[in-house]
Amino acid sequence: MAYSILSCTTLPANTAHQQSPQFSDGKFRNAAPREAPGLGKTLGILWRFMTQKPADAVPDQPPQVMPLTPADLHAAPDLSLWRLGHSTLLLKLQGGFWLTDPVFSERASPFSFMGPKRFHAPPIAIDELPPITGVILSHDHYDHLDHDAIQQLAPKVQHFVTPLGVGDRLIAWGVPAAKVQQFDWWQGTTLDGVRLVATPAQHFSGRGLQDGNRTLWASWVIQAGDARIFFSGDTGYFDGFKAIGERFGPFDLTLIETGAYDAQWPDVHMQPEQSLQAHLDVKGRHLLPIHNGTFDLALHAWTDPFERITALADTAGVPLVAPVMGERLDIRAPERATPWWRKVQPTRAGSPSTGRSAALAPQSDANG
Template identity: 40%
Template structure:
């Protein structure tokens, strides 16, 4: 019997009877995946960082220091972000394992160490998941969270609650785009993203993908999740901004003919940052896994080039080191 979407709402453009979709026209064509894999292999891509992996790690990695009690944000590598906000610890897309893969012995391997382990956290209150791809939803990390923090609340897009409960998560909320849940003094909004989902060969787009907006009385943070560029994303700052802080992706964009429908490039990230009002922005989705054709060290240089082309020089959208944290106190727009 064919699977039917239990959340299907015909009034919503991103819903289908069989699952979910992007409202934007599909750019990929049949055979594109095989073409990309063939070209990637022929060109021996991705190439290592210019100075090698060890030098890249020395330049772009540090252990995460989570001491203190101030409101703070840390980049944990790739798309993983840790927030300490109003004395709550919030972990987003925590893929801290050795591979972005269902297999322990194959698949994209971590090239830079995780700057922290779940065991290092003093507490963990809330976990946000943007979608079910292995570089964002890592089963070993989730299992470690459940063992150490069994009361942590997970907030996920539609279709992922069942998977979470199967791993042992006790408290989970699943949301559609533009839905929200309030936990204590924090509000969490699921917002649109242009992407897709798949965890097995049989569940493509059966669960939703999203970004997140975290709101407190003093701060608004936008985590875009994985997303190709779309003008529809401008509705997010229009409805939920202005943002104090954001996390926007700058990696996994090459080749653009293949990746553009699911990952924005640095020029598009800069345009979105400008449209959002130029908040302090953490560039994410780079520096850990080799998921596309660009080298690990290409995204920060391409971001610098994109900012120069846009005549932007205020420093509010610049690469951080993996493990780096910054205070959220007085984090206002300039």
């Protein structure tokens, strides 16, 4: 993965930013103040990453992947979905293809030689993807906004839909401005028959030391015909989920962050119990947990998100879907989860490192 210095450029605020209720003193903010980690807590988190990493944080062998071909995609019916890894999903809506947070690089990092490394290859390469109607981005962290993927995708994508400021990054990277649309919370558009609305999330942003919270983060409502999908992006648990459910629910399928959590950063990532509650708050039917199974970004076992959310959903009577990477789902009637992750052995103590890094742990910034 080539690294471009543009990925860390400090972005100037434009008029749309300054008019946003989320923007103050040069930065975007959450609706409820987030506790800034501070230098001491940040150093403590880094120390834990270096000294307390569990042996089972990484699988011993790549998880199962179902390879996809262009023929598979074209033959699939409308309202199909494929999980490609982490928070990257491919959806077929109104006859067109849509991608969320496309990350195809080997590492979720500004560097090609260090940082969180993929557990598995993507089920399909970018050059094999069909023309893409739209890319939906939730925020600009490296595990959600992949510079090289954007460069490769740009010629075949009609629309990039982003929160405020994230589109400015794409334009700085050479994406034609005519392809980019940026939105504040509760704003949206309809493109090729698909309605998109940026909705609140509780998180933070930035790709370097000087650009913390210069761009907005968001969840997304995706509506195609009478089918509704909720994509959470990255977020802590907050009362905004209930507001989203009241305005746009119920949802046929929720794509909800369930992974890379820890008690030390509760404001920006949800525990599985909170992921389930967020699903209920937005009035979801089927729950697909994302933000897991591809990168080692926290201190829990790599299977922990799957096991915990499976048990919680079963107790609550919530239909859970957790497809193998590359497996096709029917958005309206997806098949229930099978525990494919139990067939993959965790890394044994003393196994080779996968180049982990705490680069994606909460940053020490003042983004209230």
